[in-house]
Amino acid sequence: xxxxxxxxxxxxxxxxxxxxxxxxxxxxxxxxxxxxxxxxxxxxxxxxxxxxxxxxxxxxxxxxxxxxxxxxxxxxxxxxxxxxxxxxxxxx
Numbered sequence: 001x002x003x004x005x006x007x008x009x010x011x012x013x014x015x016x017x018x019x020x021x022x023x024x025x026x027x028x029x030x031x032x033x034x035x036x037x038x039x040x041x042x043x044x045x046x047x048x049x050x051x052x053x054x055x056x057x058x059x060x061x062x063x064x065x066x067x068x069x070x071x072x073x074x075x076x077x078x079x080x081x082x083x084x085x086x087x088x089x090x091x092x
Contacts, residue, residue: 001065001067002055002091002092003053003054003055003092004052004053004055004091004092005052005053005055005066005067005089005090005091005092006050006051006052006053006088006089006090007050007053007066007077007086007087007088007089008031008032008035008047008048008049008086008087008089009035009039009041009043009048009050009062009082009085009086009087010031010034010035010038010041010042010044010048010084010085011040011041011044011082011083011084012038012039012042012082012083012085013040013082013083014082014083015076015078015083017038017083018059018083018084018085019076020078021034021038021085022074022085025074025085029086031047031048031074032047032048032049033047034035035047035048035049036048037064038066040082041081048087052092055067059079059080059081060079061077061078061079061087062077062079062084063067065077065086065088066086066088066091067091069086069088070088071088071090071091072087072088072089073087073090074086074087075087
C-alpha cells in the first residue's frame with residue numbers, strides 16, 4: 001500500500017461551483033489555471049499543487065480519495081473545508 005502521494009486540488013465553498021470547475025476540466029481547461037482562478041486554499045497560487053505528502057496528513061475524506069481513488073481523474077470530495085476537486089498525480 002502507498003505511504004505517500006502527490007496531488008493537486010481546488011477548494012471552493014459550494015458544490016455547484018465545484019461541478020462547474022469539473023465540467024471546465026473535462027472540456028480541456030488546465031487544472032493549474034483553474035486553481036489559480038478559483039481555489040480558496042493558499043495552494044491555489046501554486047496551481048493547486050500540494051506537493052508530496054504522507055498518508056494521514058490530510059483530513060480523512062481527502063486522504064481516503066488520494067490513497068484509494070483514481071489516479072489523474074479529477075474528482076469532487078467534500079470535507080469540513082468545502083468541496084475539493086482533487087487530482088492525484090501519483091502514489092509511492
